[in-house]
Amino acid sequence: MTAAATNTDGEVLLAVENISLAFGGVKAIADVSFDIRKGEIRAIIGPNGAGKTSMLNCVNGFYHPAQGRITFKGQTRQRMRPHEAARTGIARTFQNVALFKGMTTLDNIMAGRTLAMKRGFFWQLLRHGPALAEEIEHREACEEIIDFLEIEHIRKTPVGKLPYGLQKRVELGRALAMQPDLLLLDEPMAGMNVEEKQDMSRFILDVNRRDGVTIALIEHDMGVVMDISDRVVVLEYGRKIADGAPEEVQRDQRVIDAYLGVAR
Numbered sequence: 136m137t138a139a140a141t142n143t144d145g146e147v148l149l150a151v152e153n154i155s156l157a158f159g160g161v162k163a164i165a166d167v168s169f170d171i172r173k174g175e176i177r178a179i180i181g182p183n184g185a186g187k188t189s190m191l192n193c194v195n196g197f198y199h200p201a202q203g204r205i206t207f208k209g210q211t212r213q214r215m216r217p218h219e220a221a222r223t224g225i226a227r228t229f230q231n232v233a234l235f236k237g238m239t240t241l242d243n244i245m246a247g248r249t250l251a252m253k254r255g256f257f258w259q260l261l262r263h264g265p266a267l268a269e270e271i272e273h274r275e276a277c278e279e280i281i282d283f284l285e286i287e288h289i290r291k292t293p294v295g296k297l298p299y300g301l302q303k304r305v306e307l308g309r310a311l312a313m314q315p316d317l318l319l320l321d322e323p324m325a326g327m328n329v330e331e332k333q334d335m336s337r338f339i340l341d342v343n344r345r346d347g348v349t350i351a352l353i354e355h356d357m358g359v360v361m362d363i364s365d366r367v368v369v370l371e372y373g374r375k376i377a378d379g380a381p382e383e384v385q386r387d388q389r390v391i392d393a394y395l396g397v398a399r
Contacts, residue, residue, distance in 0.1 A: 145172035145173050145174055145175065146172060146173045147170045147171070147172055147173070147206075148171050148172060148173040148207070148208065148316065148317060148349050149170065149171040149194065149205065149206065149207045149208075149317060149349075149351075150168075150169075150170045150171075150205070150206040151167060151168055151169050151170065151190070151193075151194070151203070151205055152168050152203050152204050152205070152206070153166050153167070153168055153202060153203040153204075154166070154167050154168070154190070154193055154200045154202065154203035154204075154205070155167075155200060155201050155202040155203055156186075156189055156193060156198055156200045156201060156373075157201055162373050163186045163189040163373050164186045164189055164190060164193070164200070164370075164373045165372075165373045165374050166202075166203075166374070167186070167190065167203075167370065167373070167374065167375045168203075168375070169368045169375065169378055171317065171349060171351055172349070172365075172366075173349055174343070174347055174349055175343075175349060175350075175365040175366060176339070176340075176343050176349075176350045176352060176363055176364050176365050177349075177350065177351045177352065177364065177365065177366055177367075177368070178351075178352045178353075178354060178360045178364035178366070178367040178368070178381075179191070179351060179352065179353050179367075179368050179370065180353070180354065180355075180357070180360055180367060180368075180369050180370070180384075181369050181370035181371050181376075181393065182371060182393055182394060184372070185370040185371050185372065185373065185393075186370050186372070186373040187321075187353045187370055188230055188321055188353065189373075190370070191227070191319050191321055191351065191353065193205065194207075194220075194225065194319060194351070195215075195217055195220040195221075195225050195227050195319060196214075196215035196216045196217045196219060196220040197217055199213070199214045200213070207223060207224075207225070207317070208223065208224070208316065210223070221250060221313060222250060223316075224314075224315050224316035224317060225315060225316070225317045225319065226247070226310040226311070226313040226315035226317070226318050226319065227310060227318075227319045227321070228303075228306045228307055228310050228318075228319070228320050228321055228323055229306070229321050230321045230322045230325065230353075232299070232302045232303060232306055233306065234294045234295075234302060234305060234306055234309070235294070236293065236294055236295030237293055237295060238293065238294065239290065239291050239292060239293055239294070240281065240286060240289050240290050240291070240292055240294055240297075240305050240308075241274075241277060241278075241281065241290045241291065243294055243305055243306075243308075243309050244277045244280055244281065244305065244308040244309050244312050245273065245274065245277050245312070246309055246312075247277075247308070247309040247310060247311070247312025247313045248273040248276065248277065248312050248313075250313065276312065277308075277312055278290075280308045280311050280312055281308065283311075283338070283341070284304050284305075284307065284308050284338060285334075286301065286304055286305065286308070289301060289305075299326050299327075300326070300327045300328070300331040303323060303324075303325075303326075303327065303335070304334075304335070304338075307320075307323065307335075307338065311342065311348075315348060316348070316349060317348075317349050317350075317351065318342070318348050318349070318350045318351070319350075319351050320339070320350060320351070320352045320353065320354075321353045322353050322354060322355065323335055323339070323352070323354070324336075324354060324356055324359060325355070332356065332359060336359055336362065336363055339352070339363060340363055352364065357385075360381065361381045361382075361385060364381050365380075366378070366379060366380060366381075367379065367380070367381050367384040369384055369387070369389075369390050369393070371389075371393040376389045376390065376393060377389055377390050
C-alpha cells in the first residue's frame with residue numbers, strides 16, 4: 136500500500152469548530168476543532184472511548200452538539216438530521232454493520248440509490264415505463280460498484296449469510312452508491328484478517344484517487360492509518376491532543392502516552 140496524495144493546501148470541505156457533546160454529566164466531546172480538506176483521507180484516531188464515533192455522529196446529524204458548529208461545502212449548521220446530511224453529500228458506514236440482512240447484496244447497494252431516484256412510489260410499484268428505465272439505470276450503476284468491490288459472486292446472496300468481512304464490503308458499496316462528496320468510514324476494517332484489510336485499504340485508496348471522494352476514517356490499525364492517511368487528528372477522552380501528518384502524529388509524545396495508558 137502507498138499513501139494517498141497529500142492535500143495540504145486544499146479547499147476545506149468540512150470544518151468542525153469548537154464542538155462539544157455531553158450525555159448527562161459525561162462529556163463525550165469537549166471543544167474539538169479540525170477540518171477535512173477536499174480530496175484527502177483524514178483519519179480520526181484515539182483509544183477506546185475517545186469520542187471518535189460520537190464525532191462522526193455529529194457530522195452526519197445523528198447527534199446534535201451542545202456547542203460549536205459544523206460547516207460543510209460552505210454551509211454552516213448547528214443541527215442537521217441524517218437524511219439531510221445524506222442529501223447534501225455525506226455517506227456513512229458504521230462500526231457495527233448496518234445492512235438489511237434479509238436482502239441480497241445487490242438490493243442493499245440499490246438502497247443507496249434511493250435519494251437519486253426521481254420517480255414516485257406509484258411508478259416504482261408499477262415498474263413500468265419511465266420508472267423501469269430509471270431502475271435499470273440505477274442497477275447498472277450498482278453493478279459497476281459490485282464489479283469494483285470484486286463481489287460479483289455474492290450479488291444475489293442475502294447479506295445475513297455472508298461472513299463479516301464481506302458484509303463490510305457490501306456496506307461500503309451501499310455508501311458509494313450514494314455518490315458522496317464526503318464518505319465517513321467508522322472502523323471499516325474491524326474484525327478483518329490481514330488479506331481483507333489489504334483489500335479494503337486498496338478500495339479506499341481507489342475511491343479517493345479514482346473518484347475524488349473525500350474520506351474521514353476511524354481505524355484502530357495504526358499501520359493502515361499511517362499508510363493511507365493524508366492527515367490524522369487524535370482524540371483522547373473527548374479532547375483533541377494532536378493533529379497533523381501521520382509521521383508527526385506518530386512521534387507526538389502525547390499520542391504515545393495516550394495509547395500506552397500513561398497516567399497523568
